[in-house]
Amino acid sequence: MSEENRMIHVGFVGNPNCGKTTLFNAFTGAKLKVANWPGVTVERVEGETSYKGRPIRVVDTPGIYSLTCYTLEEIVTRKCLENDEVDVIINVVDASSLERNLYLTLQLLELKKPVILALNMMDIVEDRGMEIDLHRLPEMLGSIPVVPVSARKRTGLDVLLHAVVHHYEEGPQGVVVTYTPKIENKISKIETILKAHYGDLDNLRWHAIKFLEYDEEVWNDHPLDLSNIIDHNYEKEIINQKYDYIEGIIRECLVNKEEKAAFTDKIDEYLTHPLLGVPFFLGIMALVFFLTFTVGDFLKGYFEAALGMLSVSMQQVMENIHAAAWITSLVVDGIVAGVGGILTFLPNIFILFLALAFLEDSGYMARVAYVMNEIMGRVGLSGKAFLPMLLGFGCTVPAVMAARALPSEKDRKRTILITPFMSCSARLPIYVLFSQMFFPDHALIVAYSLYLVGLLMAIAIAYVTHRLAKAEEEDTLLIELPEYKTPNGRTVAIYVWDKVKDYLGKAGTTIFLATIVLWFVLNSGTSGFVTDVSQSFAAAVGRVLIPVLRPAGLGDWRIAVALISGLSAKEVVVSSFSVLFGINNINSAAGMGELSKILGSFGFGGVNAYALMIFCLLYSPCIAAVATIKKETGSLRWTIGMVFFQLTVAWVASVLVYQIGSLIF
The missing domain is CATH 3.40.50.300 (P-loop containing nucleotide triphosphate hydrolases)
Known part of the structure; x- marks a missing residue:
């Protein structure tokens, strides 16, 4: 070429x-x-x-x-x-x-x-x-x-x-900052030694400066004996001289620097206020969920209608081609009911990601970390650790990966431990279904409370682990607070499409496969295919867990199976309920009414529903998140311990909710 x-x-x-x-x-x-x-x-x-x-x-x-x-x-x-x-x-x-x-x-x-x-x-x-x-x-x-x-x-x-x-x-050009004669003399001597030992280096000056700054990477990659040249760390002096040069540039090139007060500063008087900052954050998040429910539910009606027509059409297609009864059941009761039920929540997911994209691109998210810095400092972390937690409202996988920005391994692991308690978007279908089904007049408040519970649980666990480890306080937060700006439509569109695409991809892969597997374990047993699901493999597995889940008000084998399936992806909990209870359009008014009637027949009410949502909020994240945690921590043992810890927290919390709630209501 x-x-x-x-x-x-x-x-x-x-x-x-x-x-x-x-x-x-x-x-x-x-x-x-x-x-x-x-x-x-x-x-x-x-x-x-x-x-x-x-x-x-x-x-x-x-x-x-x-x-x-x-x-x-x-x-x-x-x-x-x-x-x-x-x-x-x-x-x-x-x-x-x-x-x-x-x-x-x-x-x-x-x-x-x-x-x-x-x-x-x-x-x-x-x-x-x-x-x-x-x-x-x-x-x-x-x-x-x-x-x-x-x-x-x-x-x-x-x-x-x-x-x-x-x-x-x-080729390269540009200014090279001239330092004091003392530093320039040392740079020259180090360059000579570098050229003698590492003659293939193109940027000798860069490496010489890094030696003077005691840069660990340079010292490890190019070991030299410079004890007769470098008597102390010159990093602070080099930084100060760079900023002196920058001040000269600003004086020469920037006009009317203080002419107008920034719009950003005026807004930040309220949004980053020591007392008002947190209430503003909670209020903004409440608005996000208000839009998620109101606008999302309005659009969801069209998806429900489409799913109903698809279900009827598929039933007719199966009958017209004279498909076997089990194939018809697999397609209509398994795939269409499971995957289709999840797709009806797409409008809610879309609105949530759209709101988060606006907040992020406007510059507000960095303010949240700043506002939460004092609270996080009390539990041994800085406000920077709150950024992965914020990402957890979207998806646990990138949230866990974001913890790598923290300077110490101990803080990274503590942040990874608590980040899954943030309500990711995959849990939203569970909240929408059960809050609307059992708390129709207060669905928004109930769903919003779960986000707050997850946040409070994360902070509480961070505090306990901090005290047990007797860790030192985190360093002061240093974070950029960007100018507020109108979100860029293209950036928001790319962000939202990327998230929606992931959701659709999950529906077409993980949830699709999970519904097929679930249908087979529900319709097969030790004697082959069964017509009574209570004789299936799924029922056998679920019954083993009944004694464990009964104190939490979840003592039905079908609920146990749905929770197990949720380990593949949290959305699968909803599709599993659809398949387990034989409801094709579970998110429609008729579907919720039918499911509520079935659950009510064995005493499952509002307290049980809230305990179920608490369990889904706190128990182990999906397989993809667990795999990411293993990769980020590099420890299978630590990852397995974290999974069991979260299962224990979820069980204890849901038991407390059910037992106390049953006494009150």
Whole structure:
């Protein structure tokens, strides 16, 4: 392949919340490839684009504040840049926070790779009455390309791509910060020694600076005896001198910095208030679930009608082709009832993810971590640990993976232990079904209470484990609070579609297979196929658990089987009820009425239903989440212990709810 047609590998690098991912999506759209970085479990997202026929592969690296390795994300991004996985670096910068963002820029320039500065969020700069001198700024950074872009409005993209191709051909350039003569002298001596021992290194200055900063990665990768040159850690001095240089840039290039008070600051007076912050958070989440129930239920009616017609049609098709009775039952009572019943909850899931996407892209989620910092500090964690817990409202798998951002293994494991207590979207169908069935006038409040119970349980367990371990208090939280902005429609759409696609994929795979397996164990026994499900394999397994679940008001073998099936995916609990009790459209008014009547026949009422929802909230997460926990912790023993711990917590909590509730009601 000729050099002119060679694919250019571009890395998007920037601080968290700088709009990097939105810009990445603007380039690649839905043509994304998601995998793990080699050797670690941090996701890497790649995509492809082109400029005037020149193929370009782009990689979205984890958001970082510096190239100093404190977190796994910083390690991954730095390794990507050091190992020549990218030819050109697009440093995405939040133009409204230029001073903070430029620290990473200066570090990237020291790598001696082509760097392009993408100034994002210029509309916020204008709204605040500020101006950036777009002629002086590139001059002070060594004539590197500086391109104003808008990820939300998709402007400046062609100019940025042109800069990528041109700068790749031109090679690295940019300013190198000049430190004090003392430090520069040491850098020069270390460069000489590095060249003698590791002559193949392209960026000797970068490595020399990292030696002076006592960077562990550099010392391990390139062991040298520098005791006669380095007498102490120079990291603080180097950082201070970088920021002195940045202050000079800001004085020269940023006009009217304090002209207007930021809209963000005004809102944060309330949303991050020490006393009002938590009530605002709870109120916002209550609004989310109000929309999830009201709007979701309105749309759900159409899905229920479609499912009813599908069930009747499939029954007629089976009769017309003279299918065997067992095949008809498998298709209609198993697959259509199980998978179809889950799909009727899609509108609720869609609204939930849409609301979470708006909160995340608007910049509010980071505020929640800040607000919860004091509460989390009392249980030995920082507000940063609350971020994985927030992700748990969507799905436990990425929430567990997000715990890797915490600095210590002990804190990561404690956070992983409590994160599954957050109500993931897979539990929502259970809440919707049983709250509407047994608490029709207060369904929203009942469902919302379960989210609060999960949150309180997580905090309580974190507190107990903190006291038992006698752990030291977590360091002070350092987190970026981005500017509030109108959520980008494209980013929200990609996020929601990705989550809905996962839900549909689960319905077409895990839930599909689970309903088939469940149908077979319900319709077969030691004597072969059975017409009485009480003689099936499923009944035999369920009866073993009756004595265990009876104190929790769940002493029916069909409920036990539904809970077991929920280990594959929590949505399967609902589809299992549909198959176990022979109800085709379980989420419709007629279906809920029929199920309520059957459950009521053996004394299952509102208290039992709430105990069931508590058990589903707290017991072991799905198989995919457990596998992720094993991968993240690297310990099968710890993972198995966590599963049994959560089963115990779920059992104790549901027993207390049922026993106390039975005395009151």
